[in-house]
Amino acid sequence: MTDPLIRRHRTADAAVTLTRGGVPLAGREVVVAQRDHAFLFGCTGFEFIPLANGDDPEPERAERLADLWAGLFNFATLPFYWAGFEPVRGRPDTARLSAAARWFADRGCLVKGHPLAWHTETAPWLLDLPNADIAREQAARIRREVRDFSGLIDMWDVVNEVVIMPIFDKYDNGLTRICREMGRIPMVRMVVDAARETAPGATLLLNDFDMSAAYECLIEGVLEAGVKIDALGLQSHMHQGYWGEERTRDVLDRFARYGLPIHFTETTILSGHLMPADIEDLNDYQIPEWPSTPEGEARQADEVVRHYTTLLSHPSVEAVTYWGLQDGGWLGAPGGFVRADGTPKPSYEALHGLVKGEWWVPPTTTATDAEGRIRFSGFLGEYEVAVEGETATFRLEEPGAADVHVAL
Amino acid sequence: MTDPLIRRHRTADAAVTLTRGGVPLAGREVVVAQRDHAFLFGCTGFEFIPLANGDDPEPERAERLADLWAGLFNFATLPFYWAGFEPVRGRPDTARLSAAARWFADRGCLVKGHPLAWHTETAPWLLDLPNADIAREQAARIRREVRDFSGLIDMWDVVNEVVIMPIFDKYDNGLTRICREMGRIPMVRMVVDAARETAPGATLLLNDFDMSAAYECLIEGVLEAGVKIDALGLQSHMHQGYWGEERTRDVLDRFARYGLPIHFTETTILSGHLMPADIEDLNDYQIPEWPSTPEGEARQADEVVRHYTTLLSHPSVEAVTYWGLQDGGWLGAPGGFVRADGTPKPSYEALHGLVKGEWWVPPTTTATDAEGRIRFSGFLGEYEVAVEGETATFRLEEPGAADVHVAL
Numbered sequence: 001m002t003d004p005l006i007r008r009h010r011t012a013d014a015a016v017t018l019t020r021g022g023v024p025l026a027g028r029e030v031v032v033a034q035r036d037h038a039f040l041f042g043c044t045g046f047e048f049i050p051l052a053n054g055d056d057p058e059p060e061r062a063e064r065l066a067d068l069w070a071g072l073f074n075f076a077t078l079p080f081y082w083a084g085f086e087p088v089r090g091r092p093d094t095a096r097l098s099a100a101a102r103w104f105a106d107r108g109c110l111v112k113g114h115p116l117a118w119h120t121e122t123a124p125w126l127l128d129l130p131n132a133d134i135a136r137e138q139a140a141r142i143r144r145e146v147r148d149f150s151g152l153i154d155m156w157d158v159v160n161e162v163v164i165m166p167i168f169d170k171y172d173n174g175l176t177r178i179c180r181e182m183g184r185i186p187m188v189r190m191v192v193d194a195a196r197e198t199a200p201g202a203t204l205l206l207n208d209f210d211m212s213a214a215y216e217c218l219i220e221g222v223l224e225a226g227v228k229i230d231a232l233g234l235q236s237h238m239h240q241g242y243w244g245e246e247r248t249r250d251v252l253d254r255f256a257r258y259g260l261p262i263h264f265t266e267t268t269i270l271s272g273h274l275m276p277a278d279i280e281d282l283n284d285y286q287i288p289e290w291p292s293t294p295e296g297e298a299r300q301a302d303e304v305v306r307h308y309t310t311l312l313s314h315p316s317v318e319a320v321t322y323w324g325l326q327d328g329g330w331l332g333a334p335g336g337f338v339r340a341d342g343t344p345k346p347s348y349e350a351l352h353g354l355v356k357g358e359w360w361v362p363p364t365t366t367a368t369d370a371e372g373r374i375r376f377s378g379f380l381g382e383y384e385v386a387v388e389g390e391t392a393t394f395r396l397e398e399p400g401a402a403d404v405h406v407a408l
Numbered sequence: 409m410t411d412p413l414i415r416r417h418r419t420a421d422a423a424v425t426l427t428r429g430g431v432p433l434a435g436r437e438v439v440v441a442q443r444d445h446a447f448l449f450g451c452t453g454f455e456f457i458p459l460a461n462g463d464d465p466e467p468e469r470a471e472r473l474a475d476l477w478a479g480l481f482n483f484a485t486l487p488f489y490w491a492g493f494e495p496v497r498g499r500p501d502t503a504r505l506s507a508a509a510r511w512f513a514d515r516g517c518l519v520k521g522h523p524l525a526w527h528t529e530t531a532p533w534l535l536d537l538p539n540a541d542i543a544r545e546q547a548a549r550i551r552r553e554v555r556d557f558s559g560l561i562d563m564w565d566v567v568n569e570v571v572i573m574p575i576f577d578k579y580d581n582g583l584t585r586i587c588r589e590m591g592r593i594p595m596v597r598m599v600v601d602a603a604r605e606t607a608p609g610a611t612l613l614l615n616d617f618d619m620s621a622a623y624e625c626l627i628e629g630v631l632e633a634g635v636k637i638d639a640l641g642l643q644s645h646m647h648q649g650y651w652g653e654e655r656t657r658d659v660l661d662r663f664a665r666y667g668l669p670i671h672f673t674e675t676t677i678l679s680g681h682l683m684p685a686d687i688e689d690l691n692d693y694q695i696p697e698w699p700s701t702p703e704g705e706a707r708q709a710d711e712v713v714r715h716y717t718t719l720l721s722h723p724s725v726e727a728v729t730y731w732g733l734q735d736g737g738w739l740g741a742p743g744g745f746v747r748a749d750g751t752p753k754p755s756y757e758a759l760h761g762l763v764k765g766e767w768w769v770p771p772t773t774t775a776t777d778a779e780g781r782i783r784f785s786g787f788l789g790e791y792e793v794a795v796e797g798e799t800a801t802f803r804l805e806e807p808g809a810a811d812v813h814v815a816l
Contacts, residue, residue: 186632210621216574217623221593
């Protein structure tokens with residue numbers, strides 16, 4: 001039984017009329033099958049850059065992981081951390097990232113770039129520049145990437161963690177310098193304008209880990225200042241424990257107030273011991289080994305199902321990006337759905353059971369009625385219908401009743 | 409020895425030339441004495457409303473407390489909590505509050521009203537109104553108070569705790585309703601505009617207890633939106649422990665970035681046991697008795713000196729308001745400088761030793777030089793000079809060298 005709110009917000013009751021040459025195909029056997037979700041089930045795709053560029057040292061291993069990735073996801077986040085993308089000024093890693101974006105696009109995935117401006121992992125050579133030049137370089141960098149990847153990547157986490165950016169005090173960096181000088185809202189305006197001017201149709205996000213009133217206040221200030229944002233990115237790295245439904249719904253209600261789509265941009269749920277609650281910056285917790293455990297894996301599977309169920313039951317959420325399919329990523333935490341040895345965890349099977357099970361229409365044989373019509377309920381997304389050896393596709397775009405006409 | 413930063417920001421090296429009929433008064437004995445501080449040493453004055461209105465049941469006790477109050481302070485905060493000020497719609501407590509404001513003004517004090525808009529202690533009868541009417545009543549209430557008290561009170565905490573206002577969830581209230589609907593910045597604009605239109609020359613403050621990046625983001629949004637604020641109010645109720653110099657300086661540095669004067673609007677430092685650190689809303693800590701203790705009083709005296717020293721050493725701070733001269737106020741906490749029995753604590757003597765001691769020029773006999781000039785260093789504020797039976801006043805307004813001419 002699908003959650004009634006998920007049913008209300010994510011599914012359509014479709015009446016699909018099949019015709020050929022304007023004549024209804026009455027009483028025919030047809031096979032209808034879902035091909036994709038409208039909802040963006042996302043994951044980072046950083047580890048496939050070598051495979052996409054033909055230089056992965058273990059291509060079979062990578063292909064197996066890619067198959068697991070494709071079993072759950074239709075939406076990839078690729079890394080544009082400035083420090084890694086352009087370690088030497090003037091030598092951006094455009095070719096490799098383009099190949100990776102194309103690799104995902106060829107597999108039917110939407111691709112997002114993350115992030116175009118962030119104080120962490122920003123270009124170290126900015127430190128040699130006066131503030132006016134840092135700002136100019138930052139805007140130019142955004143225009144370059146948005147232009148160079150246009151058509152391949154048209155969705156961007158434009159700016160990351162602006163709430164803390166001007167008061168970040170762990171180390172000196174160019175972005176904190178200019179954000180402190182210019183203020184948060186002018187900073188957001190500068191980077192969003194740079195992206196918007198270059199690609200007016202792109203989907204541009206703010207992204208933050210701060211779920212407090214601080215991010216609300218930032219968003220309200222940005223919107224009052226007339227800066228157009230297309231979606232709000234909310235991080236949810238749960239290294240210190242699953243939020244639970246109540247907190248998640250509270251966050252959703254507070255950030256849904258702005259009438260913008262919500263993306264859960266960075267979700268992590270552990271299958272091992274939790275990080276102590278007194279760690280404030282997750283990066284401060286560095287341990288030599290952080291194992292995935294059987295009881296942790298059972299808990300993770302339960303929490304993943306609950307988390308995705310909570311998110312899909314809220315109409316504002318358009319995307320969830322999981323942060324790392326396989327263990328061994330950020331902080332070495334056991335946050336993946338796949339173990340370090342390449343085997344899927346219970347969380348993988350559990351999420352698969354939703355995304356390609358309970359929330360999915362498998363190939364289903366039925367027959368058209370006297371008006372050439374079939375009826376079914378299904379998740380929003382793309383469908384294929386096959387009749388008498390011919391196939392056609394259609395989409396269910398909006399929840400509720402859907403009248404669809406398919407001319408073969 | 410006065411702290412060098414306090415000396416730099418708070419004192420002037422004065423050269424005062426005395427003349428009569430244009431002729432320098434050379435070689436005369438003069439007495440110079442400070443009469444007031446430019447710095448606003450403030451305290452709540454709620455408990456003197458009955459005395460000012462002639463209906464205090466124990467006027468001698470109140471007069472003794474008033475003398476202690478006047479020994480430290482030149483700046484009073486009076487209560488305008490809407491629930492108490494206008495419990496029955498249309499019957500504001502204007503007459504009593506006017507008498508109290510005049511009582512303080514007659515004693516040479518500046519008076520501030522607190523607050524004109526706040527979700528806590530707002531008028532309960534707002535709950536019967538639709539949101540548009542709540543907003544209209546709120547703006548009208550502000551215009552009425554600012555107009556009715558003009559000349560007596562020209563400084564207002566216009567709006568209190570906007571960061572939490574729209575997400576405050578302890579109980580329903582009219583202000584949270586409208587702030588949630590209209591957003592924080594339009595709310596601030598509405599209430600500040602109502603005050604500004606009524607008294608263009610008034611000093612209008614935002615005030616908040618939230619010292620996190622949330623308040624920074626709110627301020628940045630408000631300023632970007634073009635709402636003019638005259639000073640930033642920072643609360644500092646330290647029921648869970650003295651902040652210490654480092655945290656205090658960090659707060660000052662973060663909020664001084666906006667180039668606005670800073671008022672420490674609500675300071676409390678305890679002379680008893682501390683509230684447990686896990687209490688999030690201070691109002692949740694209710695105990696039958698909260699005694700002042702000898703070791704607590706010694707600690708409080710030390711911390712009060714350190715706190716006021718830290719605040720005066722930062723050039724942005726223009727005012728500090730202590731929250732309750734005597735024990736038995738908010739939460740029953742032992743936060744006063746005066747015990748419940750009316751005797752001053754060590755903190756009183758310690759602060760007095762600064763405000764009227766180390767930071768004060770007592771009546772000092774000296775002589776003018778051949779040009780009719782005396783030289784002295786003193787805290788900014790008002791001075792009286794007496795020579796040959798005549799007196800005159802002058803002010804030291806700016807730190808640094810001051811050339812003053814006094815014509816008798």
